[in-house]
Amino acid sequence: SLPHLTEDDPQAKALQYVHQSPDEAKNCANCVLVQGSDGEEWRPCAIFPGKAVNASGWCSAWAQKP
Ligand code: SF4
Numbered sequence: 001s002l003p004h005l006t007e008d009d010p011q012a013k014a015l016q017y018v019h020q021s022p023d024e025a026k027n028c029a030n031c032v033l034v035q036g037s038d039g040e041e042w043r044p045c046a047i048f049p050g051k052a053v054n055a056s057g058w059c060s061a062w063a064q065k066p
Contacts, residue, residue: 004042005051012059015047021058029055032065 005012007019021027028034028043034053036043042052047061 001042002044002050002052005045005048005053009048009051011048015059015061017048017053017057017059019054019057021056023058026058026062026064027055028053028057028059028062030065031058031061032063033061034065 005017007013007017009017028045029038031045033046034043035046041055043055045051045053047059053059
């Protein structure tokens with residue numbers, strides 16, 4: 001499995017990534033850019049290649065999954 005993205009990663013900081021979204025309606029699990037399978041706690045993301053993001057997380061690139 002992929003290493004987890006950390007909040008102090010420079011690219012994460014640039015996009016204000018956090019493991020816990022401040023907005024319950026917006027998180028990695030419902031972002032159009034997340035990859036992997038529904039229900040997984042840590043998932044690949046198109047914005048952070050080679051790292052896994054938390055399903056409950058958020059960053060400034062968030063966009064609603066259609
Ligand atoms: Fe989460 Fe941001 Fe990746 Fe969307 S783009 S899945 S909000 S880290």
